[in-house]
Amino acid sequence: MYFKINKKDFLDKINIVSRAVSLTSPLPVLHNIKLATRGNILQLTASDSDISIEATILSDEENGLQIINEGSILLDGKYIGDMIRKIDSDFVEVEVVDGTYTSIRGLSVNFELNGIRSDTYPLIDFSEPEDSFVINSAALKNLVFQTCFAASDKETKPVLTGLNLNCEGNTMTCVATDSYRLAQKKIVLDTFHNFNVTIPTKSMNDIAKIVGDDENVRVALNEKKALFIADGVMIQTRLIEGLYPETSRLIPSEFAHELVVDARDILNALDRASFIKNEGVCIIRMELNENEINITSRSNEVVSAEKIMPVSYTGEPLTISYKGNYVYDAIRVLNALKVKISFSGNMKPFIIKSIDDDEVLQLVLPIKTYS
């Protein structure tokens, strides 16, 4: 195998597939990235137990890919990124010089490392499941941003570490929850489907970072895997097994108190109180009435008190307490100027929405308020 390529294009794709390299995988062959040249194509592949990525570079004027010898090799994922990054020229040459011994060259620098024969690499099935839909990459990134933070980071209930995608008809409901807070976004698809899958949020975060800013991404699903096909890159992720909880009935639909508030005002107030913690948690107590919102937070040593004005408030006065970062995160991802917070009572879950966007809903469970 011997090829030359523009350093930047090569590094971009190396960085993409590196997301699937697990340097701690019990299968040492998976510590490598597979490089293969064929015709006018360079293909890079990497995989861990959760995610597999294949990037394809087709020779064109911009990337300057020149394939001198066809072939393939596995190169240690720990080194290859550093090597390409540190190459001292705009072009890189990669050549298997002797069996598996590989030279990576720039202008005056020559890196050498011993690769591994590519036939020891597991065969990864990137075949496309039948059921698929298309989503714009910006919408996909935004979906991940607005929901995945609410998933659990604990492995006790594995299914809660994922993002659930549930589609009956042409509305896909996407939910992440750690059972104390929940984020839900509805997306209308161009086509009709019937699926219910849960994808690891780590995979979703990787995918959101890999896809471009404005391109069409085809998402193909079956009961085993999800395959995301973007420009020159295929990303395949395992699904999380197990029944995702029926969350729709947790979401209240009737509210006794409704607050509309400037998002910047409440984010700033929550941020100011955020350093006051009890056992690592910042508890906010909020007293609401038509005229003002009193936000207090206290630890053994410190008290913070602040007053902000509501845009509007309907209902009886209410006092409610919650984890400050839960509400902060929920409001932050809405990217809204004004938010509506709807309460059913001081021990009932409450709902946060942008006043301009009904598609995204954030739900937070309050905690007991001590007087």
Added chain:
Amino acid sequence: MYFKINKKDFLDKINIVSRAVSLTSPLPVLHNIKLATRGNILQLTASDSDISIEATILSDEENGLQIINEGSILLDGKYIGDMIRKIDSDFVEVEVVDGTYTSIRGLSVNFELNGIRSDTYPLIDFSEPEDSFVINSAALKNLVFQTCFAASDKETKPVLTGLNLNCEGNTMTCVATDSYRLAQKKIVLDTFHNFNVTIPTKSMNDIAKIVGDDENVRVALNEKKALFIADGVMIQTRLIEGLYPETSRLIPSEFAHELVVDARDILNALDRASFIKNEGVCIIRMELNENEINITSRSNEVVSAEKIMPVSYTGEPLTISYKGNYVYDAIRVLNALKVKISFSGNMKPFIIKSIDDDEVLQLVLPIKTYS
């Protein structure tokens, strides 16, 4: 105690004295910052066992300091920085409202915390030792930058964790060494002195960050302490006891090989090889002759080889090995376009200097070269 002040001016000084707050000090009172108002002065004091800082703010139009009540209080250093930073207005009010209970207010936010009576704070003697000299703060910052990195970070030989300042006559020789590398800078003072003190490099680094970009700093020394007096700030540090080694006779004065090289070329080459490590250390092997410099680095898995051109080389060809980061650091701090590296042999310490500046000398011990 009750005062108002411009948030930015107050926060600047809080950040300065916070460098001397040790949240882990066995003396709990030292977890605090002392605030005291008197006449038209606000004074902030903090201290740990190594360093004590006193910042004085004199009321003027810019800082808007307004002292409504004289008094003093100790406030927890863990919280006060966060509180001032998060205040939602350009002005801050600090008021002891009830005994030691203190309110810190902005526009709509009110932080409250329980302070401690200031008479429990140890009396810190900021009296000025008789022997003193003046140095420009830019020169002081540069001295710290060019030397302190070479000091030891191990407490086995405490004196090597410091910066030694040795003055006989009007030339002050400043040395830091971990016994594998050494950085030395000579500074000509305006006055004549006779001192030999070793200051903790941690203190020197703090002082370099505290002083302004271009102001005169008075440095006053005796056998117990060093006091740095800058604009509105006094910083006092303990000295490290013990005899500093006589380093001047370690520095060779005759050389069999002299290399002049473009600083950027060699820094880039060392940086490129820096990821190739054996047990965490990057060993560089350098082969020198009149025509080229071959730089190689190898681990069990990877080899890097690179050729750069010398500006000039005199002497027989030489092969020498060293820790890459030692030479990288030494060249980097010289801020030079071209550097001269002078060798006496492949197992003798070698010297690195800027070709334009004879005041700073970097010395590195080679390691055994295997062929």
